[in-house]
Amino acid sequence: KQEVTQIPAALSVPEGENLVLNCSFTDSAIYNLQWFRQDPGKGLTSLLLIQSSQREQTSGRLNASLDKSSGRSTLYIAASQPGDSATYLCAVGNMLTFGGGTRLMVKP
Amino acid sequence: DAMVIQNPRYQVTQFGKPVTLSCSQTLNHNVMYWYQQKSSQAPKLLFHYYDKDFNNEADTPDNFQSRRPNTSFCFLDIRSPGLGDAAMYLCATRQGRNSYNEQFFGPGTRLTVL
Numbered sequence: 633k634q635e636v637t638q639i640p641a642a643l644s645v646p647e648g649e650n651l652v653l654n655c656s657f658t659d660s661a662i663y664n665l666q667w668f669r670q671d672p673g674k675g676l677t678s679l680l681l682i683q684s685s686q687r688e689q690t691s692g693r694l695n696a697s698l699d700k701s702s703g704r705s706t707l708y709i710a711a712s713q714p715g716d717s718a719t720y721l722c723a724v725g726n727m728l729t730f731g732g733g734t735r736l737m738v739k740p
Numbered sequence: 741d742a743m744v745i746q747n748p749r750y751q752v753t754q755f756g757k758p759v760t761l762s763c764s765q766t767l768n769h770n771v772m773y774w775y776q777q778k779s780s781q782a783p784k785l786l787f788h789y790y791d792k793d794f795n796n797e798a799d800t801p802d803n804f805q806s807r808r809p810n811t812s813f814c815f816l817d818i819r820s821p822g823l824g825d826a827a828m829y830l831c832a833t834r835q836g837r838n839s840y841n842e843q844f845f846g847p848g849t850r851l852t853v854l
Contacts, residue, residue: 676845678842728783732781
């Protein structure tokens with residue numbers, strides 16, 4: 633059974649810092665990995681999708697990498713802003729097994 | 741814009757009173773999913789439809805049912821809600837079952853059980 637872990641569970645940084653969120657998964661036989669953002673009380677916004685044959689995807693200040701063999705993905709956020717404050721979730725597989733999320737706070 | 745729509749956004753029901761949550765999509769995707777997300781927890785898959793083919797997760801309670809009358813609509817029925825069923829319910833869609841494609845989520849319905 634696929635298990636997904638995200639570290640750290642919570643992170644607080646000053647505005648402008650570059651930061652890395654980590655995601656690990658136990659079964660490397662995946663089609664893809666998605667990173668989502670969730671604001672309090674809201675639904676999920678898809679940030680990046682990495683297909684299993686890809687190693688990274690970029691969108692604006694976000695860069696996600698995937699290392700299938702080691703069962704790891706990272707989400708890199710450059711020049712963080714207070715508006716980036718949210719919970720970030722990674723999910724793997726067709727049925728989307730989610731990690732527990734990283735709650736990010738960016739302080740002005 | 742093509743999207744996933746959930747109604748209502750907030751639903752209050754009484755203990756044991758049946759409730760139905762609605763999801764519609766304009767993406768014309770053939771797979772639709774229902775997830776349950778309890779406070780401070782990750783979303784958990786309840787079931788999914790591949791076209792009309794219904795697939796229940798092994799640990800989804802019998803209290804939860806679903807209907808998909810056509811490609812665009814999917815409903816979640818909770819027959820006798822308990823206090824433990826209070827959660828955010830998220831609907832998602834994707835084109836292709838075993839695919840490399842992205843899942844798109846609706847805004848969710850927050851269910852309160854009194």
